[in-house]
Amino acid sequence: MRRLVLSALLTLAGLHGAQAQDAAAGEKVFTQCKACHQIGEGAKNTIGPVLNGVIGRPAGSVEGYSYSAANKNSHLTWDEATFKEYIQNPRAKVPGTKMIYAGIKDEKRIDDLVAYLKQFDASGKSAP
Secondary structure: OHHHHHHHHHHHHHHHHHHOOOHHHHHHHHOOHHHOOOOOOOOOOOOOOOOOOOOOOEOOOOOOOOOOHHHHOOOOEOOHHHHHHHHHOHHHHOOOOOOOOOOOOOHHHHHHHHHHHHOEOOOOOEOO
């Protein structure tokens, strides 16, 4: 009986983890970001920098984009945890950032956005 219960719990935990991030839903969340950012092959810096390869990238490092001193000197690397904290309230995480955005408060939407962003490597190619 214990094995059955343990097996069921592990299965449910695995399902929860699998559902934790949804790239398709994250693409919908990204529509808010499109006003300032581009992603994918052919993306260009606009009001904000290109977000290709953002997860794992040092802050303030996209060539050709004029970052605030606060962002360039933040010494952050956009790993998942740092990005998630930033996107909740950019000005709280990096005081002096040029990013004028109130943030995303819903953790599921943030997880989905991260799943979407993670699909794109630095060249803008997406993983199959």
